[in-house]
Amino acid sequence: MINVAVLGFGVVGSGVVELMDQNSSKIARKAGSPIKIKKILDVREFPTNAYSGMITGNSDEIFNDDSISIIVETIGGTDAAYKYTMKAFSKGKHVVTSNKELVASHGPELLACARENNVNYLFEASVGGGIPIIRPLSQCLAANEISEITGILNGTTNYMLTLMKNEKLSFEDALKSAQQKGYAEANPSSDIEGHDSCRKIAILSSIAYDEFLDYKKIPTKGISSITLSDIENAEREGSVIKLIASSKKTESGISAQVAPAVIPKNHPLAGVEDVFNAVLVKGNAIGEAMFYGRGAGKFPTASAVVADIIDIVDHMGVPRKNGTHSWVRQLQP
């Protein structure tokens, strides 16, 4: 029996707990061992929740429990999440996260710390929600020199742009709809100004090119200046407007950007609508491959978290020569 603790009982955290329950037999079969959620850390109380008995506000109950070998960090942000992740490593616990801010800003340091402590730090859920993209980039396309990544990486803005195009809504009305549906937060700037996409393309690029790309250096423009008439103009030319996050590796180095782009309707990304995400990857052997699916949401994201947990359990007690994610080894000190 492998014991897991979840930090943060929000949308993704509760999704992980519920998914582990719902698909427990398949998960145990895949991992080669039953896996149990033992504790959940949250400062809030959830008296009527089915899992309320597992919830604690005292992190010591988790970090001092040697029977817990895997920590799921779904707190978000870079404060408590950073502190708890480092603490987990120092206690010899593996960490799985969906936290793109933390991975984009402290990834190399955290991966190095995990390696020193002979544990794993996996973050498939940090980009693309349920879409398998980090493991395919890192493992399945390992024989390729990757030259280009182009993606729709933010579901909220893609939902808004789809609504503006299909329902002729203004930017403001599309934003209201996204907020009503729970896709956009009360302060939606991280999505609509492109910061969320920026962190995600930084993570994907770092893995694809085996070299850490600092998200702060990526020119980033969101969709807040896009009007309905821009979208109608694009449509008249047989095109659509999408918020595109992209990067290229050339002989002169790596370049990346996030910006709205007018793309023709026959482009593979043009048909990606609603909250869906997609990532196009160019490699020198495969040519072009695309990965498409739900880029956010409770269970899609939980699916990626649990796949990482299974991977860790499947390799437990096994010293790997390489981590699943190799880019930390390429970093300059």
Added chain:
Amino acid sequence: MINVAVLGFGVVGSGVVELMDQNSSKIARKAGSPIKIKKILDVREFPTNAYSGMITGNSDEIFNDDSISIIVETIGGTDAAYKYTMKAFSKGKHVVTSNKELVASHGPELLACARENNVNYLFEASVGGGIPIIRPLSQCLAANEISEITGILNGTTNYMLTLMKNEKLSFEDALKSAQQKGYAEANPSSDIEGHDSCRKIAILSSIAYDEFLDYKKIPTKGISSITLSDIENAEREGSVIKLIASSKKTESGISAQVAPAVIPKNHPLAGVEDVFNAVLVKGNAIGEAMFYGRGAGKFPTASAVVADIIDIVDHMGVPRKNGTHSWVRQLQP
């Protein structure tokens, strides 16, 4: 240094040899060790080829060479390929293959034999060419109960249907074009009668549902009866005709089929044109995900073969609790 031998110096085999050369430093970094092609088995001679010095017609030079730990089988078919694969296992050598016929017909037996000999049998290249699909299904979606797979799995027929639609060619002329381009063989029945798609959906379904699906039991219809007027009729209704391989898992069991289908133009598979392949997967956590790319060709397929080689090297000397592909464990004797 890890030594590899390639059996069969055809399109895929030569692609593997060239790709290992071209991307050798990236491959070594990913695998944690340099990897070298030491021998190539082929009955033909290639006197002017850059790799002619490695080519031998004597398989003993490969199987009796203890320094060769990985065999790449790109012979195809089920005769010599079967014999050599079993021999490799008995000699403690891992095998990577692109051979869908062999995996679809003898997969469970070969996986069991590999397991007995504590070696791996990996076959990412057997379905979808360069598209990462077997590893994503098996590992990335491991937390999902998968209920449905729908795919365009044969590049030749998809090229022909695209040509009939876009260029208004007859079936016969589209076939001639596919043969001229080298997509279809002189005897094209495996592609156009759906047998190739049938073996591929059998392999994907066996992995997705953790239960061996015998390809001989899958009702299979190809595109040889599709006329230009069928395609034009579909187009008038806002639809396209595609050769669809699909399977479902319900409470009453697993069903699968291969048949031409009329699908609406807004279906995610409708825009998959030319020799591209795509696979849509439904899981109870992710919802829907799609994997898209070049389903065949020298370097895309070689990319998948080399990714499997890297995976084996990365795990060398490490007893895995579970194989990458778990379905053999689920088989009834």
